[in-house]
Amino acid sequence: MRRFMPALLAGLLALGLSGCSALGYLMTPDQEDADLVVVNDSPQVIYAIALSAGDWAETVSSADGFGLLERGESYGLPLEEGTQDYTLELLGEDGGVLARWRGRFHGERQELTLGADGAVTME
Secondary structure: OOOHHHHHHHHHHHHHHHOOHHHHHHOOOOHHHOOEEEEEOOOOOEOEEEEEEOOEEEEEEOOOOOOOEOOOOEEEEOOOOOOOEEEEEEEOOOOOEEEEEEEEOOOOOEEEEEOOOOOEEEO
16 A cells, blocks of 8 residues: 555646646535536636625636636535625636626525526526
């Protein structure tokens, strides 16, 4: 077992340094507790998620500059208690807006999907 530990550690380090999307997926907040879940069903990579409501705003992006969500991946976000109206922007590599969604939060979990056509739908 000791012989394999250095190889295992080297593999995990290489995976982390490569910016592998699978590693990013494992680091996604617990989606069971999320109020808003963003799903990427588009061939476009989402590099950042910007969420604003009332007088607060939050932007989530990968710390290493790689894409945050590739096709088939999802990311969960909490909304502050009492949040009603919100705006969500999905940003591309250059910071340009891939899609924008204006919604109303009623205390129940919402799932937003960026589709292959670039449109956002809610379930």
